Amino acid sequence: MRPALLLCLLLTMMTPTTIARNADNPHAPTAAATPVPPPPAWLPALEARYDAELRAAGLDDRVFTAEHWWTVTTPLLERTRGFHVEEIGRSVENRPLRHVRWGEGRTQVLLWSQMHGDESTASMVLSDLFRFLGEHPDDPQVKALRANTTLHFLPILNPDGAARFQRRNVQGIDINRDARMLATPEARTLKALYDKVKPMYGFNLHDQRVGYRAGDSDRGTAIALLSPPYNHAADVNDVRTRAIEVAGVIRTALEPYLAGHIARWDETFDPRAFGDLTTQWGASTVLIEAGGIEGDVQKQRLRKLYFLGLVAALDSIATGSHQGVSPALYRELPENGDVWPDLLVRGGTLAMPGRPPMKADLLVNFRNPLMETDGAIADVGDLGGKKARRTINARDLFIVPIPGHAGERTLIEANDDGDNDEPPSPPPITPGASAHFVLSRDPQGRDVVWTLDGSVDPAAPAPPSR
Ligand SMILES: [Zn+2]
Structure with a gap:
């Protein structure tokens, strides 16, 4: 992995003639990176509208409780805007876990956020997404999503952890290592929703340590992606092919903003982790991790980019446009490398x-x-x-x-x-x-x-x- 990366780097630094000569040599390793296509044409316009029309109010501080989140988000979830909200479980400390459903289409998509209580970026993004879906029904992307997908959300799966801004639930359990044993009420609630929805696509939404570098570089990882494996061999079946394509779509959407700061997680199979098991159970699952952008202390810029990446991913599912996206766009991302201290x-x-x-x-x-x-x-x-x-x-x-x-x-x-x-x-x-x-x-x-x-x-x- 590392020698290959180094080689890529060296070859990138060589002159075009050198690369051309190597291309004639059948023994030379293939080095040229797959060009990243331009993002969807509608994406820059969506970005331009984000602050005024899409950013949900009341989430400027990334440390918030589930109660606060529901207080500011519930007004966005009116039934007249197509939302259905139902309590489907309770946390250890009796905080409600709710299922938000939106859309009328056949393709079922399940998204869950903040199963680690101190990873709040995606919960902010979901509020923005609810505003997008509810307040902009005539947007082409919203129309396509409503017609072709049904979106199922389980926001803030770990509200007790969020109350303390800590990773684990109040019993000290990492919910993302509880997909097999289902010892916690939070994990059981997610599994029950999975079994009810039987999603074709899943989104496992997280934050990761700010110190991660993208590959061997000095650059911090802003967004990391993973198509979680479903077995130790990290085989790729149809389920993972779709996830890898969608990850490629996310990279394509974010490359103009974050080139060099997008990484991927390694594909070590963990039979206790939700993303690995939802993939095994048949959902094309994409893990999205928000790292950090220096100076963006409340992760508000990263929130916007995460939102844009997620909308691009969902749009590619609604329209089928992820089909045929080159797996190289995902494969050629550098892995999360060293964690730099602060x-x-x-x-x-x-x-x-x-x-x-x-x-x-x-x-x-x-x-x-x-x-x-x-x-x-x-x-x-x-x-x-x-x-x-x-x-x-x-x-x-x-x-x-x-x-x-x-x-x-x-x-x-x-x-x-x-x-x-x-x-x-x-x-x-x-x-x-x-x-x-x-x-x-x-x-x-x-x-x-x-x-x-x-x-x-x-x-x-x-x-x-x-
Ligand atoms: Zn996490």
């Missing part, structure tokens, strides 16, 4: 009270990487050629722990001590500790240049990266 403080001097100063690089990861909140020390020391999403040059600066956080240590470290009679250790700047330090021109931390007190203050600019 913040590297390079070349500083660690000034711990009562200890000699020490040269050290520092690595910090955030619970919310785009907003840079809830930071924790990930590594300290000579971090060599380590790369991060953001690098701060701390040469000539001291890293000084902020007083008041001396007792704040991770559970594991606290339990390691064995003997609790020891005096409290210096404020920790060690892996696992939460990140509370200043960058200062003096070792006492009086002449402060920048502060990281758990979260980054966006109003206080950091020293430049280089």
